[in-house]
Amino acid sequence: MPEELAWFLEVLIAGLLSGVMYSLVALGFVLIFKASGVFNFAQGAMVLFAALTFARFLEMGINFWFAAAITLFIMVVLAVIIERVMLRPLVAQPVIILFMATIGLNYFLEGLAQGVWDTQVHALDLGIEDVPWQSVMDATNILISLFDVWAAVICGALVVMLAYFFQKGRIGRALRAVADDNQAAMSVGIPLQLIWAIVWAAAGLVALVAGALWGQRLGVQFSISLVALKALPVLILGGFNSIAGAIIGGLIIGAAEKLAEVYLGPIIGGGIEAWFAYLIAMLFLMVRPQGLFGEKIIERV
Amino acid sequence: MIRKLLVSLVSGLMLTATAGMSVMAAEEKSDPNKEQFFPVLSYWSGPFAPGGSGIAGGWMDYMALLNIRDGGVNGVKLTWEKCDFGYVTERAVECYERLKNKGKHGAAVFWPMSTGTTYALMERAHKDKKVLLHMGYGRTDATDGRVFPYAFPAMTNYWNQSSAKLRYIAQLEGGEGNLKGKKIVNLHLKHPYGIETIPVWDKLAARFGFEVTHLPVPWPGIDQKSLWLQIRKIKPDYVINRNWGVSCTVPLREAARIGFPRDHIIGVWWCGSEEDVIPAGKSAKGYITATFHATGPDFPVIQEIFEHVYGNMKGNLSAARVGSVYYNRGVAGAIVTMEALRNAQAKFGNVALSGEQYRWGMENFNLTAERIEELGATGILPPFSMKCDDHEGSGQVRFQQWDGTKWSMISDWIAPYHELTRKMILDSAAKYAKEKGITPRSGDSMGSDCG
Numbered sequence: 001m002p003e004e005l006a007w008f009l010e011v012l013i014a015g016l017l018s019g020v021m022y023s024l025v026a027l028g029f030v031l032i033f034k035a036s037g038v039f040n041f042a043q044g045a046m047v048l049f050a051a052l053t054f055a056r057f058l059e060m061g062i063n064f065w066f067a068a069a070i071t072l073f074i075m076v077v078l079a080v081i082i083e084r085v086m087l088r089p090l091v092a093q094p095v096i097i098l099f100m101a102t103i104g105l106n107y108f109l110e111g112l113a114q115g116v117w118d119t120q121v122h123a124l125d126l127g128i129e130d131v132p133w134q135s136v137m138d139a140t141n142i143l144i145s146l147f148d149v150w151a152a153v154i155c156g157a158l159v160v161m162l163a164y165f166f167q168k169g170r171i172g173r174a175l176r177a178v179a180d181d182n183q184a185a186m187s188v189g190i191p192l193q194l195i196w197a198i199v200w201a202a203a204g205l206v207a208l209v210a211g212a213l214w215g216q217r218l219g220v221q222f223s224i225s226l227v228a229l230k231a232l233p234v235l236i237l238g239g240f241n242s243i244a245g246a247i248i249g250g251l252i253i254g255a256a257e258k259l260a261e262v263y264l265g266p267i268i269g270g271g272i273e274a275w276f277a278y279l280i281a282m283l284f285l286m287v288r289p290q291g292l293f294g295e296k297i298i299e300r301v
Numbered sequence: 302m303i304r305k306l307l308v309s310l311v312s313g314l315m316l317t318a319t320a321g322m323s324v325m326a327a328e329e330k331s332d333p334n335k336e337q338f339f340p341v342l343s344y345w346s347g348p349f350a351p352g353g354s355g356i357a358g359g360w361m362d363y364m365a366l367l368n369i370r371d372g373g374v375n376g377v378k379l380t381w382e383k384c385d386f387g388y389v390t391e392r393a394v395e396c397y398e399r400l401k402n403k404g405k406h407g408a409a410v411f412w413p414m415s416t417g418t419t420y421a422l423m424e425r426a427h428k429d430k431k432v433l434l435h436m437g438y439g440r441t442d443a444t445d446g447r448v449f450p451y452a453f454p455a456m457t458n459y460w461n462q463s464s465a466k467l468r469y470i471a472q473l474e475g476g477e478g479n480l481k482g483k484k485i486v487n488l489h490l491k492h493p494y495g496i497e498t499i500p501v502w503d504k505l506a507a508r509f510g511f512e513v514t515h516l517p518v519p520w521p522g523i524d525q526k527s528l529w530l531q532i533r534k535i536k537p538d539y540v541i542n543r544n545w546g547v548s549c550t551v552p553l554r555e556a557a558r559i560g561f562p563r564d565h566i567i568g569v570w571w572c573g574s575e576e577d578v579i580p581a582g583k584s585a586k587g588y589i590t591a592t593f594h595a596t597g598p599d600f601p602v603i604q605e606i607f608e609h610v611y612g613n614m615k616g617n618l619s620a621a622r623v624g625s626v627y628y629n630r631g632v633a634g635a636i637v638t639m640e641a642l643r644n645a646q647a648k649f650g651n652v653a654l655s656g657e658q659y660r661w662g663m664e665n666f667n668l669t670a671e672r673i674e675e676l677g678a679t680g681i682l683p684p685f686s687m688k689c690d691d692h693e694g695s696g697q698v699r700f701q702q703w704d705g706t707k708w709s710m711i712s713d714w715i716a717p718y719h720e721l722t723r724k725m726i727l728d729s730a731a732k733y734a735k736e737k738g739i740t741p742r743s744g745d746s747m748g749s750d751c752g
Contacts, residue, residue: 007534014526021524111346119350121550121576130558130584143533145558217554218523219580222348223547226521261527271491271517273527 001140010142011262012255017148019254024155024213025231026238026246027162028206033240034166034179035199036087037095041102044228045109046204050075051211052113055122055220068208075204083197091192092183110225119222124215151213155247158209162202163243171198179241229274236281239294248292253277334652337374337642338404339364339381342396343414347387348521349546351576352627353414357383358618359631360412360638362606365617367639369609374642375651380404386418393418394425401429405652409659410434410638416494419443419452424737427451431656432663436634437462437570437593439497444693445730446664447741451656453663453692455637456685457593459569460501460725461717463541465698466567466591467505468715470539481510486532488525488552489543491517498543504721522548529555542568542590549577550585557584564589564702574626578703586705591698594633594682596708598624601677602632626708633682640676641666664689683714689742696722 001009025047032040040046053074057067086101130147137143166172177185178195186192211220214227238249257273257280265272284291341361344353364379373379382403384396393413401408410432413419416439423440426433433452435443441460443452457465470485471477487502489495499515506513514535516528522544529552532540540561542552549572556563564587568577573590581588598604603624611620622628645654645662654662667686673679685695697714734741 011527011530014530018524018526114346114350119346119354121351121580123580123582125582130554132558132560143530143559147558214523217551218547219550219576221547221576221580222346222350223521223523226348226523226547229521230524258527258530262531265527269517270515271519273524274519 006141009140010144011258013142013144014148015255015258016251017145017152017254018258019234019250019252020148020152020155020247021210021213021250022227022230022234022254023247023250024151024158024206024210025227026234026250027155027158027243028203028210029231029235030238030241030243030246031162031199031203031206035175036098036178036182036196038098038102039240040203041099042106042109043203043207043231044225045106045113046075046078046207047211047214047227048222048225049078049109049113050204050208051124051215051220051224052117052122054208054212055124055215056117058124059122068212071208072205075208076201079200079204080197082200083193087196088193110222114222121219121221122215124212124220126212126216128216130217147217154209154213158206159243159247162206165202166243171195175199230277233277233281235291236278237284237291239291241295242291242293245291245293253280256280331378333405335373335376336378336380336404337653338408339379339638340396340400340403340408340411341381341383342386342393342400342411342418343383344388345383345385347389349388352546352571352574353388354618355574355576355622355625355627356414356631356634358616358622359628359633360635361617361631362610362623362628363602363632363635363639365610365615366602366606369613369615370605374639375646377642377646377651377653379639386414388415390415390417390421394421397422397425401431406655406658407431409654409656410641412436412634412638416440416497420493423449423452429656430660432660434634434638434663436637437630439494441497442726442729442733444691444726445741446687446689446692447743448730448734448739449692450742451660453687455663455666455687455693456633456682456695457698457717458693458696458726459497460722461693461696461719462569462591462593462698463498463501464505464718464722465696465715466541467509468718469591469698469700469712470567471509472712472715474538477509483511483539484535484537485511485513485539485541486535486537487513487515487541487543488528488532489515489517489541490522490545490548491519492545494545495543501722501725502541504725505718508721518544518548520548521546522551525551525555529559529561532561533559538565540566542566542572544569545571550580553578553581553585553588557581563587567591567700573701573708575708576627583705585703588703589700589711590703592626592701592708593695593698594629595680595699595710596624596626596629596701600679600681602636602681603629605677606632629681633678636676636678636682637666637668640668640672663687663692666694 028043032038054067054071090098128147128150133144133146166175174190174195177190182192214224234249234253238245257277260276261273341357343357344350367374368379386392386396412434413422419435419439436455441458443449443454444458471480502513566588568590570592573592578585610616641662644665645659649658668684670684683695683697687694696717699710699714700712701708702711
């Protein structure tokens with residue numbers, strides 16, 4: 001394979017795999033938006049809270065799977081508390097009010113996570129080596145991270161699980177009804193509060209998985225909440241209420257920002273990938289405001 | 302029964318109130334002329350809390366040691382107040398304004414604790430006559446005390462650090478002559494702090510004939526894959542890791558992924574703490590960074606802090622962090638701060654001092670090896686002196702390597718290329734003076750002790 005082509009493919013694949021990591025965070029936003037129409041500003045803080053809790057339990061010597069289970073339980077309890085204390089009193093309020101409430105929740109959770117645990121950096125080892133996939137490297141000289149491949153597999157499994165959960169069974173139907181029109185869903189007896197609590201708990205699960213994977217790479221620390229910044233252009237591009245959109249949006253953003261940094265960066269000064277992702281999202285927004293897979297909302301007067 | 306209970310309750314409350322009043326009376330009796338106030342601006346929350354809490358912890362513990370063991374400095378009690386600015390510059394300025402007038406003559410010295418805050422406070426502190434002690438961070442040209450009379454990048458600045466890094470690389474390569482044709486990547490945050498060393502690397506490259514590539518890391522630097530793929534293509538001999546916080550750790554993971562040797566990554570001292578390497582696991586093993594102080598608890602002064610401060614439950618940090626990189630940085634800074642205070646007291650008396658008087662202590666600073674020995678800090682910081690036109694003093698740097706569990710010193714103090722950096726500093730300061738309409742101090746205007 002020509003060297004330049006191999007180089008292009010290496011950057012492209014690295015970008016796609018980075019995009020999967022962004023999608024993982026974006027999924028949490030999508031779940032809550034789908035069910036309640038609320039953009040959950042606190043998703044990054046939930047990732048921090050879950051990762052920090054998990055890492056600290058592991059440091060206490062608790063078994064890996066048991067620590068994951070307790071953390072998940074805590075995220076479920078947190079979801080129930082959020083529903084009871086924050087969401088329930090705000091039912092039927094304008095969406096902007098709920099959004100503002102999640103801004104408050106974000107800062108509260110960041111403070112709580114650092115207050116309950118601490119502000120130090122914690123190592124997290126999931127047992128997945130962050131090394132090149134040697135057989136691919138030997139055959140093609142293209143470097144692909146094994147860790148990224150595993151992250152993509154885990155993300156894929158999570159998406160299949162969530163898609164199944166949303167499509168099948170009574171809860172799935174109720175979730176879709178609430179997502180479609182929560183007032184109408186309530187009028188036919190679907191318990192909105194329960195559905196919201198379930199959705200926030202599912203977002204907690206996504207936060208735990210995203211936090212664990214990002215935590216191995218960055219260390220579990222406050223900065224992990226900043227991964228939410230990487231999810232925003234993905235959401236704009238993919239649509240706020242589509243799981244498929246979060247995945248495809250992540251892939252496009254990841255690949256585009258890496259290719260831009262490598263090929264365009266040296267010409268215009270470098271360090272462009274952070275804003276370039278937003279530029280793509282913004283341009284896309286002009287053409288298709290609802291995102292790739294988002295639903296077009298038509299309001300009749 | 303109820304009456305009895307009420308009487309006891311009222312008596313209890315009265316007793317508490319009386320006790321409270323006694324404490325207040327005792328506080329009122331304290332002599333403000335015999336107290337020196339220090340504002341402790343730092344960050345105990347937010348993404349950089351490990352650094353902020355560690356440095357401030359070392360600083361406050363050293364002051365606590367002097368209070369407990371010696372009754373303060375020459376009979377002057379040290380007092381302080383914390384202000385958490387979360388590494389947000391606007392909040393730091395707010396902290397500065399809130400605390401600058403505390404104490405008999407107001408605060409004499411501030412540690413800005415970030416390059417951004419240093420820049421933001423530079424003119425205010427000059428106007429208010431408050432010393433800014435920014436050890437190990439920008440701005441570098443404040444070394445020229447003729448233009449920046451109240452700013453002190455004491456011990457070493459970024460430009461000298463960078464040039465000392467090159468001297469160290471030259472040692473590894475068997476001499477300066479072998480630098481020709483080498484490739485160095487300067488991986489730096491795209492941020493005023495990150496770009497500050499670009500000019501010095503360009504000058505060094507031109508002088509020694511190596512090739513330097515500047516790769517900017519967009520904030521916050523949590524995903525640097527595209528940059529490390531470029532590094533894989535460039536195939537440099539060394540990579541300079543000039544990041545901060547989480548962006549310091551990411552390069553170690555990325556380097557392991559592309560198989561770049563960690564002992565050829567030379568980090569800035571802000572990427573050289575335990576918090577930077579532990580999250581990277583075994584990917585960090587062999588990584589080298591610059592430093593301007595020693596690390597570890599095995600120094601008499603640190604042991605005394607354990608005994609007097611932590612032994613009396615007066616510590617300001619988890620005891621497990623005592624002796625860590627950030628902690629010792631705080632202690633080293635506190636030693637400089639307190640020795641300058643003693644210096645100023647020798648001239649102005651053992652009373653609360655103003656910022657102007659404190660500056661005299663800094664500009665006539667001379668920390669000898671003997672004095673460092675007396676302080677139980679031999680090895681923690683080098684002997685150095687400062688004067689009116691040199692607010693840095695030392696410029697020397699050491700190098701440490703992470704062995705997977707701890708940092709170990711792998712070099713002695715290495716001098717920078719002063720002849721190159723000094724000219725750059727003077728040129729940059731002169732440019733600043735021209736922009737701001739400042740007439741640089743000279744001769745008598747620097748004071749009779751500083752002419």
